[in-house]
Each structure stands twice: as C-alpha cells, then as structure tokens.
Amino acid sequence: MSQNCNRNPVAIVTLFNYCQDHAGRSRYLTGFSTQGHHIRNAHVKFSTTLRRTGVAALAIASLAGFTGQAHAQVDVPLVESGSSLLYPLFNLWVAGYTADHPSADITTTSTGSGAGIAQSIKGLINIGASDAYLSDTVVKKNPTMLSIPLAISSQAINYNLPGITNLKLSGPILAGIYEGKITQWNDPAIAAANPGVNLPGHVIIPVHRLDGSGDTFIFTQYLSASDAGWGSTIKFGTAVSWPAVSGGIGANGNSGMVTAAAANPYSIAYIGVSFADQAAKAGLGAAELKNKAGNYVLPTEDTISEAASSVANSTPADERVSIVYSAGANAYPIVIYEYAIVNSSQKAPAVAEAIRTFLSWAITEGNDQSYLKQVHFLPLPATVQALSAAQINKIQ
Amino acid sequence: MTIRPFRLSVLTLSLFIPAALCAVVLFLVIYSGQAILFNGLHFITDINWNLGDLYDDPVTVNGISVPSGANYGIWVFIAGTLASSTIAILIAVPLSVGAAIFLAEAVSPKIRPILSLLVELIAVIPSVVFGLWGIAVLVPFISHYLSPTGNGYGLLAASIVLALMITPIIASTLLDALMQVPRENRESAFALGATHFEVVAKAMMPMVRTTLVGGIVLALGRALGETMAVLMVSGGGINILPDSLFSPISTIASFVVSQLDSAQADPTNMSVRALSEVALVLFVITLAVNAAAKLLASGALNVRNRK
Numbered sequence: 147m148s149q150n151c152n153r154n155p156v157a158i159v160t161l162f163n164y165c166q167d168h169a170g171r172s173r174y175l176t177g178f179s180t181q182g183h184h185i186r187n188a189h190v191k192f193s194t195t196l197r198r199t200g201v202a203a204l205a206i207a208s209l210a211g212f213t214g215q216a217h218a219q220v221d222v223p224l225v226e227s228g229s230s231l232l233y234p235l236f237n238l239w240v241a242g243y244t245a246d247h248p249s250a251d252i253t254t255t256s257t258g259s260g261a262g263i264a265q266s267i268k269g270l271i272n273i274g275a276s277d278a279y280l281s282d283t284v285v286k287k288n289p290t291m292l293s294i295p296l297a298i299s300s301q302a303i304n305y306n307l308p309g310i311t312n313l314k315l316s317g318p319i320l321a322g323i324y325e326g327k328i329t330q331w332n333d334p335a336i337a338a339a340n341p342g343v344n345l346p347g348h349v350i351i352p353v354h355r356l357d358g359s360g361d362t363f364i365f366t367q368y369l370s371a372s373d374a375g376w377g378s379t380i381k382f383g384t385a386v387s388w389p390a391v392s393g394g395i396g397a398n399g400n401s402g403m404v405t406a407a408a409a410n411p412y413s414i415a416y417i418g419v420s421f422a423d424q425a426a427k428a429g430l431g432a433a434e435l436k437n438k439a440g441n442y443v444l445p446t447e448d449t450i451s452e453a454a455s456s457v458a459n460s461t462p463a464d465e466r467v468s469i470v471y472s473a474g475a476n477a478y479p480i481v482i483y484e485y486a487i488v489n490s491s492q493k494a495p496a497v498a499e500a501i502r503t504f505l506s507w508a509i510t511e512g513n514d515q516s517y518l519k520q521v522h523f524l525p526l527p528a529t530v531q532a533l534s535a536a537q538i539n540k541i542q
Numbered sequence: 543m544t545i546r547p548f549r550l551s552v553l554t555l556s557l558f559i560p561a562a563l564c565a566v567v568l569f570l571v572i573y574s575g576q577a578i579l580f581n582g583l584h585f586i587t588d589i590n591w592n593l594g595d596l597y598d599d600p601v602t603v604n605g606i607s608v609p610s611g612a613n614y615g616i617w618v619f620i621a622g623t624l625a626s627s628t629i630a631i632l633i634a635v636p637l638s639v640g641a642a643i644f645l646a647e648a649v650s651p652k653i654r655p656i657l658s659l660l661v662e663l664i665a666v667i668p669s670v671v672f673g674l675w676g677i678a679v680l681v682p683f684i685s686h687y688l689s690p691t692g693n694g695y696g697l698l699a700a701s702i703v704l705a706l707m708i709t710p711i712i713a714s715t716l717l718d719a720l721m722q723v724p725r726e727n728r729e730s731a732f733a734l735g736a737t738h739f740e741v742v743a744k745a746m747m748p749m750v751r752t753t754l755v756g757g758i759v760l761a762l763g764r765a766l767g768e769t770m771a772v773l774m775v776s777g778g779g780i781n782i783l784p785d786s787l788f789s790p791i792s793t794i795a796s797f798v799v800s801q802l803d804s805a806q807a808d809p810t811n812m813s814v815r816a817l818s819e820v821a822l823v824l825f826v827i828t829l830a831v832n833a834a835a836k837l838l839a840s841g842a843l844n845v846r847n848r849k
Contacts, residue, residue: 258803281597283809351693356778356792358804381611385804387592388780395695395790396778398800402677409682410693 222500223251228262228275230399231299231360231418232484236275238517239508246511252504259384260358266487267291272501274487277360278384279466290490293466294537295483296508298524300419300450301361303480304430306407307331307346314339316436317372317471317479323414324352324369325376326391331412339436349393351413353406356396358384364470364482365416371471372436372479404428416480419445419522437479438471445478450524453477458527465533483530484523490540498541505538570825574818580606581614585819588615590781593804593813600810607810614816616823618783622791623827625784626697626772627765630704631758637705638713639754643742645713646720658717665710673774676703681775689788695777698787703771708761715757719750752838759835766828769795794824 226236233256240252257265259276266274267288279293303320305313319335322328328335332345355362366382380386388394395413397406400421407415408428417425422445425432434442443449456474461467471479486505492498513525526534578585580603594612601610645658676699685694723746731745747754777790778800784791792800798817805813 258806260803260806264806278807281807281809283597283599284807287809349691351691354778356773356800358801358807381595381598383593383596383804384807385593385801387590387613390782392782392785393691393693393788393790395693396780396792396800397695398773398778402774405677406695409677409685410695412692 221247221249221251222494222496223253224273224497224500224504225253225255225271226273226275227255227257227265227271228273228487229259229277229360229484230256231277231420232275232296234420235297235484235517235521235523238520239512242512242517243504243507246507247503250500250504258358259360259363263487266489269489269493272488272492272497273505276485276487277482278363279483279485280487285464285466288489292486292488292490292537292540293464294486294488294505294534295465295526295530296486296505296534297484297513297518298450298454298526299360299482299484300445300453300478300522300524301364301416301480301482302419302422302425302445303414303433303435304404304407304417304425305414305433306411306430308411310343310345311431312340312343313431313433314436314442315433317369317376320414321369321373321376323350324354324391324394325380325389326394329391339442346412348412351410352391352394353403353410353413353415354388354394354396355385355403355416356398360384360482360484361400361416361418362386364480367468367470368435368480371468372438404430419450422522435479437477438473439475439477441475443476443478445480447524449476449478450481451527453479453481454524454530455527458529461530461533463533463536465530465537483526488541490542492541495542502538502541505541506535509534509538567825570818570822574815574822576606577614577812577815577819580604580608580812581816581819585614585616586620586823587617588613589617589783590615591618593801593808596804596808596813606812608812609808609810612812612816614819616794616797616820618779618781619792619794619797619820620823620827621783622697622776622779623766623793623795623824626700626704626776626791626793627762629697629701629787630708630765631762633701633705634709634712634761635758638709638711638716638757641709641713642716642720645717647738647742658714661710661717662714663710664706665714667707669707669768669771670774672703672707673771676771676775684788691788693777693788693790695775696779696788696790697776697784699775699777700772700791700793701787703775704765704768707768707771708765711761711764712754712757715760716750716754719753720746723749755838756835759831759838763828763831763835766793766831767795767824768793769799772796773799794820794827798824 233254236254240254243252244250259278262274262276263280265271267284277299280291285291303315307313316339319328319339322335329349330347331350332347337345363382363384366380366386370377370382380389395406395410397403397415400418401424403415403417404421404424407413407430432444434444436442452474453469453472456472456477457467457469465483469481469483472481488501488505492501509526509531513531518525590613592611592613594609596609598610600607641661645654645661649657680699680702681694683694684699685692688698727745727749728741731741736744772793773796776792776796779790779792782789798820801817805817808814
C-alpha cells in the first residue's frame with residue numbers, strides 16, 4: 147500500500163481517468179480516496195487561476211473592442227477552404243493581396259476538395275478550392291454554382307528503380323499495372339516501350355492515394371482517356387475503387403506518396419508537381435509519358451503550357467472540362483485546371499464585391515510567376531483567363 | 543418537497559453525458575438509414591467497396607438515388623480491424639505482463655515510481671507521433687529485413703504500432719493490481735517454500751486475472767478505434783483481403799477518414815450515408831468489447847468470489 151501512495155500524482159490522474167471510463171474495476175484500486183484528495187486540492191488552485199485569467203481576458207477583449215472601432219473601414223471577411231494542393235498557393239496569394247489591400251480579411255484553410263465543394267454549396271464558406279470541376283448532376287441541382295479556373299497544375303509519374311533514370315510509360319501500361327495485369331518490371335509491354343533499358347525482373351509495387359485527392363482524379367482521368375478498359379470499368383474520381391493488386395499500397399497525401407515510393411524499391415507512384423523537388427531529392431525518377439500524338443514527354447514548363455494552350459480555344463464558357471490527354475505534339479498528358487467553386491448569387495452585394503475583387507486579382511496579378519513558381523503551377527492562357535474573368539463578373 | 547439547487551444543477555450536468563451519447567447514436571442511425579436499406583446484409587459480407595461514378599448521372603435503385611456503379615461492402619475493413627487488433631494484443635500482452643511483474647517484484651521501491659511513470663508516459667504520446675515513428679523507422683525496417691516483396695506498409699506495421707500504444711494501458715492496470723495483492727498471501731507462499739517464480743505465477747497472478755482481462759479488453763477498445771497512426775502505416779488495402787502479415791490493410795476508423803472527402807462530392811449524399819453506416823458498425827463492435835469488459839470486471843468470472 148505505502149508504495150502505491152508515493153506514486154507520482156500525474157500517473158495517478160491518468161489511472162484515475164482509466165478507472166472512471168470503465169467503472170467496475172475501481173475496487174481493485176483501494177488506495178483511491180487518499181489520491182482523490184490531491185486532485186481536489188489541485189482543483190481549488192486551478193479555479194483560482196482560472197478566475198484571474200478570465201479577468202485578464204475580459205480586459206484584453208474590451209481593449210480590442212475599443213481599438214476595433216478606430217478601424218471602421220474593414221472589408222467583408224471572406225473564408226476560403228478546400229483543396230490541399232491549392233492551399234499553399236492561396237496562402238501566398240492572401241499575403242500578396244493583403245499587402246495591396248490592407249483592409250482585406252481572408253481566412254484560408256486546407257480541408258480537401260470534396261469538403262471545399264460541399265461547404266461552398268451549403269454557403270458555409272465563400273470560396274471553395276477544388277482540383278476537380280463540379281459534375282453535371284451537381285450543377286443541375288445547384289445551377290448558380292460556378293467552377294472558375296485560377297491556375298494550371300500538373301502531375302508526374304514517379305518510379306523507384308535503382309539504376310534506371312529514363313523510363314517511358316503509357317496510359318495502357320499504367321492501367322495494366324494498377325489493375326494487376328502487369329506485375330513484373332520486365333513485362334513485355336514495358337520492355338517494348340523501353341528498348342535498350344535493362345529492366346529488373348522484380349514485382350511492381352503500385353502506390354495510390356488513400357485519401358480523396360485531385361491527383362487521383364487527374365491520374366484516373368488520364369487512364370480513362372487512354373485505356374478503354376479502365377474507362378469503362380473503374381472510371382475516374384477523387385477516390386476510385388482500386389482493383390485488388392497483391393502488394394499494392396495506399397499512402398496518405400502527396401508527402402506520404404513520396405515517402406512510400408522512396409521506402410519501397412520497385413514502386414511506382416503519381417505525385418503532384420508541387421512535390422517535384424521532394425520527389426527528386428528522394429531519388430525518384432519521373433517517367434516520360436505517351437501523349438495523344440504518340441510522343442513520350444516529361445512534365446516540363448514547355449510541355450505543360452503546350453497542353454494548356456492546346457485546349458484553351460476548346461474550353462467552354464462554364465469551363466467545366468477535362469484538359470487531360472490533350473492533342474499537341476509535345477503536350478504533357480496529365481494537366482489540370484485548379485478551380486474556385488463559388489456561388490454566383492451571394493447573400494449581400496458587399497460580399498459578392500469582395501469575392502470578385504479577390505478572384506480578379508488572383509487570375510491577373512496572382513498569376514504572376516513570383517507566386518506560381520514557388521508551387522510549380524503555371525498561369526492560365528489568355529483565352530481561359532478571359533473566360534474566368536467573365537465567370538467572376540457573374541458573382542452578384 | 544424542497545428544491546435542492548445543488549442536486550438539480552448536478553443532475554442536469556450529469557444528464558448531458560448520456561444525452562450526448564444517445565444523440566450521436568440516434569444521428570448515426572437516422573443519417574445512415576437510407577444506406578442501411580440500400581445495402582442490406584451485403585454491407586458486412588461483401589469485399590467490394592466502390593463509391594461509383596460521381597461524375598455520371600445517379601441511378602435510382604428501389605426508390606433510392608445512388609451514384610451509378612456504387613457498391614458498399616466493408617468485410618475487408620472489418621477483417622483488417624480485427625486482424626490488426628488481435629495481433630497487437632498478442633504482441634502487447636506478453637510485453638506488458640513481463641513489464642508489470644518486473645516493476646512489481648524485481649525493482650527496488652525507490653526506482654519503481656520512476657519506471658512506472660515512464661510506462662504510463664507512453665500512454666499519453668499522441669498517436670500521430672507513433673505513426674511518424676512507424677513511417678520513419680518501422681516501415682523501412684520491415685521493408686529491408688522482413689518483407690519478401692520489399693513492401694513495409696501493411697498488417698505487421700499497423701499491429702506493431704498498435705501494440706506499442708496499448709502496452710502501457712495493460713501494464714499500468716496490471717501493475718496496480720499486483721501492488722494490491724495482500725502481503726500475507728505473498729509471504730505465506732514464500733513460507734511454504736515456493737520459488738520467486740512460483741510465488742508470482744501461482745500466488746499472485748491468479749488474484750489479478752480479472753484485472754488483466756479487463757486491461758486487455760480496455761486496450762482492445764483503444765486498438766479497434768485507433769485512426770491516425772494506422773492510416774499512416776497500414777498501406778490502405780481496398781477490395782483485397784489480407785493474406786499475409788505484409789498485406790496492406792485498412793481498418794474501419796482509418797477507412798472512414800480516408801474516404802470522407804471524396805464522399806462529400808457525391809450529389810446523392812449516399813456515399814456519406816454509407817460511411818455513417820461504417821461508423822455505426824465500428825460503434826457496435828466497440829460497444830460489444832466494452833460490454834464484455836464490464837461483464838468480466840463485474841465479477842462474472844472472478845476467481846476470488848468463488849466460495
């Protein structure tokens with residue numbers, strides 16, 4: 147017994163919680179009443195501190211209220227939420243925008259594209275950020291919701307193959323790997339695309355995203371567009387029903403994809419270009435992908451902008467279009483518009499004006515290389531920028 | 543009848559806890575109602591999970607609007623949850639029984655509080671820290687030295703991380719019970735000529751068996767519901783049942799987290815309802831585990847109560 151009472155109070159509190167959670171075992175801990183005494187003493191002290199803190203908080207609050215009145219000219223507060231891929235860019239934008247517009251009050255959060263779309267439709271937030279445009283069904287149900295491209299992003303197919311740096315892959319090969327039909331690196335289909343490369347006879351470990359992701363969306367769009375089998379069965383989405391591949395693994399977030407691919411030799415993964423530096427540092431190679439014209443291209447600034455400009459003229463007025471697997475001799479096949487999901491009929495004209503001003507800034511000054519370069523995004527082509535501007539003007 | 547302000551206010555406060563529990567359960571049942579109707583019993587026996595094509599027009603099945611191609615089956619995740627928790631318990635029980643006996647019997651009373659505090663400190667480490675350790679140390683280790691395919695993520699990694707998280711729970715409850723064994727029992731056993739091992743194994747352990755079982759069930763409850771650490775190292779298996787220690791798995795809790803964002807983009811809302819039904823299944827499993835704990839601890843199997 148005596149040893150039991152000497153035990154550290156912190157440990158006793160922990161134990162106390164366990165026993166309260168699962169009543170019925172407390173009778174085995176008969177030293178309880180004395181220990182409870184310590185807890186009660188501690189509580190008296192705690193409440194005194196609490197009261198003092200409360201007074202201090204009140205004082206601070208009243209002070210803040212007083213100074214608040216001095217700055218009467220504050221803009222309507224805006225809330226942006228959604229895509230974790232767009233989040234770093236929005237943070238750069240808000241910092242730059244606030245420097246030009248000191249009265250602006252914009253909060254950014256990273257919750258995921260699905261949450262951004264859902265909350266924007268419900269009117270909980272002003273701007274939803276999404277890697278995917280709204281589906282026809284959603285637009286039919288909510289005709290006032292707009293999908294406005296703000297910038298262009300892309301994705302690399304990375305591989306962990308010791309000694310190989312010049313791998314070429316195509317949509318059908320990738321579909322075969324992720325369906326479990328191509329299981330060895332020296333499969334005839336991969337060998338045919340890579341003449342002269344000494345491919346290892348090792349099992350392929352395909353890595354996919356566990357969480358809902360815009361990267362999964364564009365990767366599966368590329369597979370759907372380039373491989374008829376994938377396009378008719380698994381299709382595309384921010385999370386798809388991955389076929390059962392023995393040994394295939396799921397990773398959480400783009401950083402998780404980099405870690406998983408680096409930790410597992412002979413793996414293959416799709417990783418957003420914002421993480422290109424981390425992927426290269428982890429020793430992962432980027433594959434040359436077969437585009438619609440039949441050429442193998444790497445994701446570079448030139449090939450991505452060629453892809454963007456090749457679809458610029460065919461982008462419809464509501465801008466809900468896939469720009470994956472576009473025509474163009476050197477167009478990189480996995481390219482995507484990053485969207486703001488906004489309701490065109492806002493509750494108050496002042497809110498609508500604040501959203502318009504910010505989004506117009508984002509697609510003009512915000513498309514400057516000084517912002518985009520930091521996250522490896524590319525600016526919108528001029529025609530698409532004009533379409534986005536026209537959509538932004540609809541917000542009332 | 544007199545009004546008793548103290549009793550009334552405390553009663554009101556105490557009613558909040560059961561009310562919150564009922565509200566959560568009611569919400570889950572009502573919200574997942576349509577999914578339960580749509581899925582039927584296939585929900586827990588099917589191994590194919592597919593949110594369907596969220597970008598195509600929804601179809602109507604039995605008057606319920608669902609995304610085309612949607613099919614919700616969670617047997618893979620139930621299997622993953624039960625397998626990882628069971629293996630974690632198998633690893634954690636010998637470790638924690640050994641640790642508790644060592645602390646109760648082999649350590650001098652001066653150092654004991656320090657060492658037992660260290661054991662209890664492991665219990666308060668946030669689960670994401672275990673997950674990071676799993677990714678940085680455990681997964682590469684399994685990948686290089688154990689796994690035949692070179693894949694470190696999976697059932698074994700998840701089980702080891704879970705085992706580390708629950709060891710202090712079992713160890714600290716058991717240590718406490720061992721300290722409560724009456725000195726007379728211990729000394730009588732020594733006086734009868736028992737060795738130290740026999741004293742622990744035959745005189746002390748039978749007295750604390752109920753506490754040990756209660757601690758294990760308590761730990762199992764934690765293991766079943768653990769989300770973040772498992773999500774980080776489990777490999778996120780989907781549509782495939784684990785066939786070895788190195789197979790990627792998903793547990794129910796981690797699966798709900800990983801699918802929720804995509805489900806929210808579903809215009810029919812059926813995906814979120816199906817995920818609520820998944821959460822309901824997890825709730826039923828943990829409820830069963832806790833009920834078992836209550837039953838065991840209430841003395842149904844208590845050796846000491848036998849006359």
